[in-house]
Amino acid sequence: MADFQKVARRDEIPEGQGKVVEIAGRTIAVFQSGGKFYATDxxxxxxxxxxxxxxxxxxxxxxxxxxxxxxxxxxLCTVNEEFKLETFPVKVEGEEILVGI
Ligand code: FES
Known part of the structure; x- marks a missing residue:
């Protein structure tokens, strides 16, 4: 089971942008795209x-x-699909964005 941790408020990551966060010793990028939030390495x-x-x-x-x-x-890398970033589950609770790791 992923351990979800708060990483940002919704208004900190506008549409089309990302934010770099540190959780559990990992550096993770959290993005908003199409009104949804995603997390990758x-x-x-x-x-x-x-x-x-x-x-x-x-x-x-x-x-x-x-x-x-x-x-x-x-x-998945759009230049070469042999390359794939690790992705992480994201939950939104109210104004808070949580990432599972
Ligand atoms: S380091 Fe990302 S494209 Fe070169």
């Missing part, structure tokens, strides 16, 4: 760029370093 599988600082369009976050894309709903 923050570290880009290309050269370690901070995905939580990227912008999301149609569920794909673009890494701010060299623009590799990752589907925030599945973790």
């Amino acid at each position: 923050n570290t880009c599988l290309h050269r370690g760029g901070p995905l939580g600082e990227g912008h999301v369009k149609e569920n794909v976050v673009s890494c701010p370093w060299h623009m590799w894309g990752f589907d925030v709903t599945t973790g």
Whole structure:
């Protein structure tokens, strides 16, 4: 069972943006896309760029370093599907966003 922890308030992560959070010793990116929230590992599988600082369009976050894309709903890289980020379950309770790890 995932242990859900509060990571942000809804208004801290506007549509199309992300936030980098630390939980359980992990660095995780939390995004809002299409009115829903998603969480993935923050570290880009290309050269370690901070995905939580990227912008999301149609569920794909673009890494701010060299623009590799990752589907925030599945973790799959849109450049090369052999690469897949770890994803984490997200719950919204009122104004709070919780991530399970
Ligand atoms: S480090 Fe993310 S695209 Fe290069």
